[in-house]
Amino acid sequence: MNGEPLLRFVDVSKVYPLPAGDVVALDHVSLTVEHGEFIAVMGPSGSGKSTLLNMMGCLDVPTRGKIYLSGQEISGMSDDDLTRLRRDHIGFIFQQFNLIPLLSAVENVEFPLVLKTGRTESRQRAVEVLRMMHLDDALFSHKPGELSGGEQQRVAIARALVNDPDLLLCDEPTGNLDTKTGMAIMEILATENREGKTIVMVTHDPGVAAYARRTIRIVDGRVA
Amino acid sequence: MFFSFAMRNLRRHWVRSGLSIIGIVIGVVAIASMGVMGNSINLLAANIITDVGDTVVVTPHTAIGGTFAGDPRTAVDAAIPAREVEEIQRAANPHRAISVLQGADEVEFGRGESGYAGIIGLAPDDIPLLLDLAEGQHLRQNQAGALVGIHLAREYGINPGSRIAIGGEDVRVAGVLAERGIGFDINPDYAIVVSDGWYESHFGTKDSYPLIIVRVGDVDEIDTVKEAIESRINRREEVVDVSDSREMLGQYEEIYDQITLFLLGIGGIALVIAAVNILNVMYISVTERIREIGVMRSIGALRREILLMFLYEAAILGLIGSILGGLLSTAFGYLISVAAIEVATAGTTFGEDFTVFDQSAVGFIIFGMVFGIATSIAAGFYPAWKASHLVPVDAMRQK
Numbered sequence: 001m002n003g004e005p006l007l008r009f010v011d012v013s014k015v016y017p018l019p020a021g022d023v024v025a026l027d028h029v030s031l032t033v034e035h036g037e038f039i040a041v042m043g044p045s046g047s048g049k050s051t052l053l054n055m056m057g058c059l060d061v062p063t064r065g066k067i068y069l070s071g072q073e074i075s076g077m078s079d080d081d082l083t084r085l086r087r088d089h090i091g092f093i094f095q096q097f098n099l100i101p102l103l104s105a106v107e108n109v110e111f112p113l114v115l116k117t118g119r120t121e122s123r124q125r126a127v128e129v130l131r132m133m134h135l136d137d138a139l140f141s142h143k144p145g146e147l148s149g150g151e152q153q154r155v156a157i158a159r160a161l162v163n164d165p166d167l168l169l170c171d172e173p174t175g176n177l178d179t180k181t182g183m184a185i186m187e188i189l190a191t192e193n194r195e196g197k198t199i200v201m202v203t204h205d206p207g208v209a210a211y212a213r214r215t216i217r218i219v220d221g222r223v224a
Numbered sequence: 225m226f227f228s229f230a231m232r233n234l235r236r237h238w239v240r241s242g243l244s245i246i247g248i249v250i251g252v253v254a255i256a257s258m259g260v261m262g263n264s265i266n267l268l269a270a271n272i273i274t275d276v277g278d279t280v281v282v283t284p285h286t287a288i289g290g291t292f293a294g295d296p297r298t299a300v301d302a303a304i305p306a307r308e309v310e311e312i313q314r315a316a317n318p319h320r321a322i323s324v325l326q327g328a329d330e331v332e333f334g335r336g337e338s339g340y341a342g343i344i345g346l347a348p349d350d351i352p353l354l355l356d357l358a359e360g361q362h363l364r365q366n367q368a369g370a371l372v373g374i375h376l377a378r379e380y381g382i383n384p385g386s387r388i389a390i391g392g393e394d395v396r397v398a399g400v401l402a403e404r405g406i407g408f409d410i411n412p413d414y415a416i417v418v419s420d421g422w423y424e425s426h427f428g429t430k431d432s433y434p435l436i437i438v439r440v441g442d443v444d445e446i447d448t449v450k451e452a453i454e455s456r457i458n459r460r461e462e463v464v465d466v467s468d469s470r471e472m473l474g475q476y477e478e479i480y481d482q483i484t485l486f487l488l489g490i491g492g493i494a495l496v497i498a499a500v501n502i503l504n505v506m507y508i509s510v511t512e513r514i515r516e517i518g519v520m521r522s523i524g525a526l527r528r529e530i531l532l533m534f535l536y537e538a539a540i541l542g543l544i545g546s547i548l549g550g551l552l553s554t555a556f557g558y559l560i561s562v563a564a565i566e567v568a569t570a571g572t573t574f575g576e577d578f579t580v581f582d583q584s585a586v587g588f589i590i591f592g593m594v595f596g597i598a599t600s601i602a603a604g605f606y607p608a609w610k611a612s613h614l615v616p617v618d619a620m621r622q623k
């Protein structure tokens with residue numbers, strides 16, 4: 001790694017033009033994320049937390065401003081490069097899990113690994129990560145539609161971890177879990193962070209935010 | 225992996241996959257069987273129309289109209305005087321100019337059955353030059369015999385050795401003529417051929433002929449012969465019309481080509497409909513999975529991998545549809561052709577050992593299949609390309 005921060009936002013705005021008037025989801029946000037940080041993003045509903053996280057993961061393009069990933073401006077990168085970056089270096093846990101309905105739990109976890117290696121025999125690693133998430137072996141072959149919210153959550157986390165990413169972006173990773181499972185997941189994330197992963201996590205729960213070492217507060221699209 | 229993914233998606237939406245396969249099948253069947261049918265009609269036409277590529281036909285000059293025997297404008301009772309016939313013979317030299325006598329009379333076929341039939345008078349020497357025998361023997365010089373056209377013979381159960389009466393005059397049947405089909409000179413299938421001597425003794429000497437046929441051995445010499453006749457006979461005034469079978473054959477071929485074109489047009493329309501159907505199916509299939517595509521993109525699927533997945537789907541649909549379509553159109557095309565040939569050749573012997581499938585029929589089926597697969601892939605390309613170019617977040621937000 002060079003001396004650059006992992007992520008740097010310079011005056012980033014995101015405006016959704018709507019017939020009823022423009023919605024400013026992010027309003028001139030500037031921030032940096034250093035390697036190895038564990039950040040909690042907090043703020044009221046609709047304040048722009050998910051939008052911020054999507055920008056960090058190169059899933060969305062800013063209306064204004066620049067985003068640097070390890071010093072490189074992402075608007076100058078090709079789509080293929082950004083996609084490989086997401087595949088190999090960024091793990092995503094979405095607010096709505098976003099599992100692929102066609103695939104079983106274990107196949108969902110396997111998917112990013114298969115994309116990365118091009119090989120189909122990635123079952124072992126997928127199973128390993130799913131067990132880490134305390135998912136019952138009997139559920140491995142279930143489709144997402146046949147799993148509870150909490151079970152889907154754990155599959156989604158396993159999928160985010162399977163390629164051993166440098167940056168983990170989590171949108172409410174414990175939102176659907178009971179306190180005990182939630183805490184178990186947080187322990188896993190904390191361990192991953194200690195082992196070198198940078199984590200940015202959106203949460204409403206102060207108890208969960210306590211695992212993070214820094215908190216960014218967002219109000220009305222602005223860093224408060 | 226993307227291939228098995230595509231397979232699973234198709235199976236998940238098996239009703240829709242089935243429907244789109246049916247759409248492709250219909251398109252492929254339409255174009256292939258239309259092609260096969262058109263081809264069969266052409267083959268049949270080539271079979272029915274007597275191959276008289278080396279014949280020059282000389283007829284009395286008519287005020288208007290064509291020259292071949294079936295043209296109603298030409299069906300006037302006119303004849304070429306013997307004097308001119310000799311001139312034609314000289315002009316045609318060394319090729320043989322065959323003078324034809326044509327009339328009609330009531331014929332009794334035995335067992336009380338009778339009816340009018342065309343009577344053709346030819347010099348016995350000339351008959352083998354123009355006509356083939358199905359059974360029996362050709363006429364000999366100065367022999368009072370008759371050769372009967374095959375349809376007449378079949379209708380009335382006439383064989384060599386049978387006795388018939390032409391205009392009350394008893395004649396022995398020497399042979400039955402082989403089927404000749406639609407000719408541009410004479411059409412003996414429904415007629416009776418007798419020697420010119422017998423004809424003149426029966427109908428009286430007219431010393432003129434309604435039709436002169438010149439057999440030119442070499443197609444390349446046709447124009448030379450035509451010119452020779454024209455310049456000799458039509459020097460001062462138009463006495464005769466000279467035409468050759470190539471022109472007339474060309475007219476027929478044009479008609480059949482148009483039929484084939486028309487059939488292919490229908491097939492083409494069906495295929496366009498099928499293509500729109502495939503496009504529709506692929507479009508729906510992509511649209512309802514945009515969210516899924518967004519997810520795949522955000523966890524690391526490249527644009528071309530998304531594209532590949534959908535193209536596999538389209539190709540699988542196209543392949544299954546085209547194979548089924550190919551099999552069906554082989555069956556359909558065969559059945560339709562057989563039926564069409566049965567109708568077209570009813571009462572003739574041509575349909576009997578006629579095969580409908582030749583190389584170009586197979587070609588049409590392969591063409592239909594290739595077109596089906598290509599159309600499917602092309603139809604799948606646009607929606608898939610569009611989906612793969614969405615911003616992942618926008619794709620995921622779709623519902």
Ligand SMILES: Nc1ncnc2c1ncn2[C@@H]1O[C@H](COP(=O)(O)OP(=O)(O)OP(=O)(O)O)[C@@H](O)[C@H]1O
Nearest residue numbers: 016023024025044045046047048049050051052621
């Ligand atoms: N595609 C879109 N089109 C229009 N407006 C949008 C779109 N996506 C988000 N917004 C708006 O942008 C604002 C921020 O949305 P965002 O999803 O980032 O909020 P959030 O902080 O994640 O909220 P929550 O805690 O409920 O998840 C909201 O006002 C939302 O209505």
Ligand SMILES: [Mg+2]
Nearest residue numbers: 049050095171
């Ligand atoms: Mg959110």
